[in-house]
Amino acid sequence: MFRGATRSDLPEILKIYARAREAMAAAGNPAQWGASFPPEELLKEDIDSNRLFVYLVNGELEAVFAFILGPDPTYAVIEDGQWLNDTLPYGTIHRLASAGKRKGVATDVITWCLEHCESLRADTHADNKAMQHILEETGFIRCGVIHVADGSPRFAYQRMSLTMPLEH
16 A cells, blocks of 8 residues: 655654665665665655655555656756656656565555656666666666766666657
């Protein structure tokens, strides 16, 4: 079951993000989220703006992610490529983290997001091989490089919904 996150979910959400940071560091990606990303204040802002979601299975919180409909300013400029489709409204997945207890959680999240938009975008750090693999396995195409607010580069991906043909 998917639902909007609430402030009462924060203790569990913070544990999931801490586990994700540890897993990322152990996999050779210590820089993307460092020791404290995402900060609690950002998560509260996401909750209050109805853009932070949780995925529950049998009442257990299995994943947390931001899902944002509409233009993302960091995606306005793409280098070394182009978006598959830059005219359709899109949604973006940010800050996806799993509790690490089940396989297929990221695929379930992506499927759910695609039910709510025709075009879905995501980005990840060059060292985040696990997320790159998940995105590519679920039909995302690497489109180029974008830069996040602090100026650091991220691989940018896009996936069209199942009902929309891919455009190249």
